[in-house]
C-alpha cells in the first residue's frame with residue numbers, strides 16, 4: 374500500500390497539517406474493511422428511463438447511491454480503507470464527526486487527495502450519537518454531484534427505540550438532487566458553471582430519496598417512526614412537509630433538541646434533522662413527502678402508504694432522545710471575537726477581493742472562477758482566517774451581504790446559535806452547518822477544543838469552489 378503523495382499540500386498549510394498526516398493504522402498494518410469508490414450505475418430516474426452512470430461507495434459488492442449506511446456505537450471506531458478506483462484523486466470527509474484532524478478528509482488541507490489506484494486508511498472515534506454523513510471532499514462540486522455520499526449513523530448511548538413515547542422503528546432518508554439530461558445521464562459539463570455559482574449553485578432537476586425517484590415507503594397503522602433526514606444535495610435547500618404525519622423534531626445535525634412540532638422541515642445542503650412521525654390508524658391511508666423547490670410549488674418526492682397490522686399508538690408526548698453533552702459549553706464572558714463577512718454573487722457582487730495574494734476587481738475575479746469572498750478574500754487557503762488557542766471560546770459573527778442564502782459548515786466542531794436576525798435558526802440550537810439568509814446576521818459560539826486545521830466553507834458546493842472557502846487553526 375503506497376502512501377499518497379503529499380506534494381500537493383498548499384505551502385502555507387503543509388507545516389501545520391504535516392505533523393498529523395500519517396494514520397496510525399497504516400503502520401500497525403491493520404487490514405481495515407474496504408470502502409471502495411468506483412464508477413457504477415444506478416436507477417435514479419423512474420422505471421422506463423435508462424440507468425444513470427454514477428460514482429459510488431461500496432463496502433461490499435456493487436456500489437450504491439447513497440453509499441452504504443455506516444453504523445457504529447457512540448465512542449467506538451470507524452475504520453475504513455478508502456480504495457480509490459475512480460479516475461480522479463479523492464478523499465472522504467466524515468461530516469459532523471468531531472474527529473482527529475488527520476482523519477477529517479478535507480483535501481488538500483488535512484491530507485493529500487488519494488490518487489486513482491491508491492488507498493488511505495481512515496480510523497477514528499465517533500464520539501457522539503446522531504445522524505451524520507460521509508462524502509467526497511476533493512473536487513466536491515463534481516464528486517458529490519456524481520453520487521459520492523452516504524449516511525453515517527452513530528447509535529444512541531442509551532436505548533430509545535421501543536421505550537415509552539419513543540419510535541418503534543427508524544428509517545434513514547437520504548435526500549439528493551441530481552442534474553440529469555433526457556437520457557437520465559448526469560449533465561457533466563457544468564461543474565464549474567460560473568452563472569450557477571454566482572446564483573444558488575448548480576441546481577438539479579431530479580430529487581431522489583435513498584437513490585430512488587418517488588419511492589413508496591410503508592408505515593403500519595398507528596406506527597411511530599424516527600426519520601433520519603439527510604440533505605446530501607450540492608446546492609438545493611430542501612423545505613419538506615409531511616402532511617398528516619405530525620412531524621416533531623428531535624435532533625438537528627446529530628444533536629438532540631427538546632421535541633418540537635414542525636409545520637415544515639428546512640434542510641440546507643449537508644444539514645440533518647431527526648423527526649418523529651405518527652402514522653394514522655386508517656389502513657390504506659397514504660400521504661406524500663412534499664418538497665418546496667423554492668417557489669412555493671410543493672412537489673411529491675415520496676409516498677408514505679399505511680398498511681398491515683395496526684400498532685397501539687404511542688402516547689402523544691414524544692420521548693426526547695437520551696441527553697448527552699460531550700461538547701464543552703461556550704464561555705461567553707470574554708470570548709475571542711471573530712467576524713465572517715460573505716460577499717459576492719449575482720446582483721450584488723463585490724468591488725474587489727484578494728485571490729492568491731492579488732487584489733482583483735469583480736471581473737478579474739470571475740475570470741479566475743471566483744465570484745465569492747470571505748472577509749475580502751476569495752478561496753483563502755494560504756493563511757488561516759483566525760487562530761484560536763485550544764480550549765478558548767470563539768464568538769463568530771457572520772454577515773451575509775449577498776442576495777443568496779448560504780450553508781456555512783465548520784469542520785471539527787459543533788457550534789451554538791446565539792442570535793440571528795433572520796428566521797432560519799433557533800437560538801440555542803447546536804449545529805455543524807447553518808443556513809444564513811440574504812442580508813442576515815448570525816452569531817455563533819463554540820469552544821475551540823479540537824486541535825488542528827479546520828475548513829470553514831459554504832456547503833453549497835458551487836459557492837465553495839468559487840470563493841467561499843477558508844480555514845482556521847486550533848492550537
Ligand SMILES: [Cu+2]
Nearest residue numbers: 779831833836
Ligand atoms: Cu453559499
